[in-house]
Amino acid sequence: MTRKAKVVVLDYGSGNVRSAVRALMRVGADVELTADRxxxxxxxxxxxxxxxxxxxxxxxxxxxxxxxxxxxxxAGGRPVLGICVGHQVMFERSTEHGQEHVEGLGEWPGVVERLPAEVVPHMGWNTVQPPPGTVLFAGVEHERFYFVHSFAVQRWEFVERQGEHRQRPPAVTWADHGARFVAAVENGVLNATQFHPEKSGDAGAHLLENWVATL
Known part of the structure; x- marks a missing residue:
């Protein structure tokens, strides 16, 4: 019998956790909702x-x-997947509500800024532009995913340091709504999506299945 990957959905007070749990169970993960460290x-x-x-x-x-x-x-090489604002907080900071120094977790350089679109929030289905060699989007490169957000990272500021070429540089997926913005990042064991894979039907399920398969 094949062992199921054990996945924890971090239960820290943010909404929408139940749909994430159900989506991960759908693709075969053994899922627990907890904040236990x-x-x-x-x-x-x-x-x-x-x-x-x-x-x-x-x-x-x-x-x-x-x-x-x-x-x-x-630090221990164990996978993390951020979703929507869980994606945004992996970056350094946000300018949401006019605040210039709302600090994120700082795993990636970059600023989360309001989308310069006529209509915000960006709500609904949109296509994405994954890079060659993507793992998350393998098989769903041309599908649509479900977004609900008014802010996003619009400039990828990661610079590979000299002498650190042994690791594959992050793979960045882009989308457009008023401006080009980061829709997903694949960076070794740290992955994140601005859209909601758990609300993205079969395409989102396929993406989650791709992620679970790497665990």
Whole structure:
């Protein structure tokens, strides 16, 4: 009998966790919803969901030591997947609500800024442009995914340091709504999507299945 990957959805007070749990169960993961630090650090894969305001999500995460959990997992080479605002908080900071220094977890350089579109939030289905060699989007490169957000990272500021060429540089997927923005990042064991795979039907399920298969 094939062992199921053990996935924890971090339960830190942000909404939409139940749909993430159901979607991961659908693709064959053994899923637990918890904020227990030992379980979150020790599982095969950790999912960090997030809806609402960047500052509130960052504060709620830190209240359950989510920043420490993510750091420890990444340091130990253990996979993390951020979703929506859980994707945004992996970056350095946000300018949401006019605040210039709302700090994220700082795993990637970059600023989460309001989309310069006529209509926000960006709500609904949109195509994405994955890079060659993508693992997350393998088989769904041309599908649509479901977005609900008004802010996004619009400039990828990661610079590969000289002498660090042994690791594959991050693979960035883009989408457009008023401006080009980061729709997903694949960076070794740290992956994140601005859209909601758990709300993206069969395409989202396929993406989650691709992620679970790496655990």
């Amino acid at each position: 030992a379980r979150a650090e020790g599982c095969d894969g950790l999912v960090v969901p997030g809806v609402g305001a960047f500052a509130a999500v960052a504060e709620q995460l830190r209240a359950v030591r989510g920043d420490v959990i993510v750091d420890r997992r990444l």
